[in-house]
Amino acid sequence: MQDRLDLTFSALADPTRRAILARLALGDATVSELMQPFPMSQPAVSKHLKVLERAGLISRGRNGQFQPRRLETERLKEAASWVTQFRAFWEGSFDRLDDYLAATLAQDRLTEDRQSRHQPVESTKETP
Amino acid sequence: MTEPFVLTRAFAAPRDRVWAAWTDPKALAAWFGPKGSTSEMLEYDLRPGGLWRGRMAHPNGMTIYSRFTFREVTPQSRLVWEHSFADQSGAIAPAPFFDHWPLVILSTAEFTEKDGGTILTLTWTPQDASAEELATFEQTKPGMTGGWGGSFQQLDEYLAGR
Secondary structure, three states, rough: OHHHHHHHHHHHOOOOHHHHHHOOOOOEHHHHHHHOOOOOHHHHHHHHHHHHHHHOEEEEEEOOOOOOOOHHHHHHHHOHHHHHHHHHHHHHHHHHHHHHHHHHHHHHHHHHHHHHHHOOOOOOHHHO | OOEEEEEEEOOOOOOHHHHHHHOOOHHHHHHOOOOOOOEEEEEEEEOOOOOEEEEEEEOOOOOEEEEEEEEEEOOEEEEEEEEEEOOOOOOOOOOOOOEEEEEEEEEEEEEEEOOOOEEEEEEEEEEEHHHHHHHHHHHHHHHHHHHHHHHHHHHHHHHHOO
């Protein structure tokens, strides 16, 4: 889930790809139609389309040689929903908590190690 | 009535350490918030009715204020709080950048020991949410983890992968 979300968000992070999605929101379009507003080569546009396709944000029509691209709204809705945002917030926090705990435990072990090396445990002096 | 949404995570640290990381405001500031953000705890009063207020600098440049109210505090095992956004003065405010975000989200964190590690279960349910917010909540759930069953499956996979 988190990987899929990462894929969606990184696909959405680019202004050209957002513009392509905005164009597809008006209706399906072929690659040459999509290219028109951008001062870009076809391979460059195709690369963006591939990223969007991999993220599940668009699909390719199977009929006809032009394979018109279509907007897949489900993934977009999911990324925009507050539940997804809330989940991503906590997933991100928990990754950092994991690191924080690992670092503090390592620090503890280091301190214990030092103490046991430099201050041998005193013998039974205090025992009544 | 909506079922709560559940997120489960296993941590390779004893339960008292995970509890301390949640309940010491300094420790909390070290991990609370997504990667690249920095958090500051403005208030942290760990008792039922007490406030937990924070300010977070998000990597996208925004400053986000939060205001949580503790409902239940059971040392080492359970925290319940009402989760809200806030304005600069600390008053509950709508989410600064999303539409259809519930004003209050009831959240529960449960800490369970397992094999020397800790399993954290985070549960949330929107409170006083509009029909639209609830619809989003219901729609999004099955596609993500499918509630309890899905989360435990996810946990199994996570543990198997270790």
